[in-house]
Amino acid sequence: MEKNIQINIQELIGLKKSFMLYVGGEYCSVCKVLRPKIFDAFDREFPNIDKLSIDIEDQREFVAQQNIFAVPTIIVYFEGKEFFRKSRNLSVDLFIEEVRRPYNIFS
DSSP states (O other): OOTTOOOOHHHHHHHOSEEEEEEEOTTOHHHHHHHHHHHHHHHHHOTTSEEEEEETTTTHHHHHHTTOOSSSEEEEEETTEEEEEEESSOOHHHHHHHHHHHHHHHO
């Protein structure tokens, strides 16, 4: 996504059956390392989940409304409702296992 493009993320989440939002920051080294791992894992394990990565600085109003205070933060939604939220350092494998059951139910 290009920088400084304001989109209605909440509307986008509501339109998708399943959605993963990755909130990172330009100066966050953990974000840069974790993002490709998360996206690769979701592409492989959950092909029906739509994904979006945003920069916390570019979407300040949205991240404030969502109470996102740390980066990276990863939120998984099913049918417009938040099911999982993880922040900072996390195990990709454990996160994938947590998402697997609801994914199989909702997909």
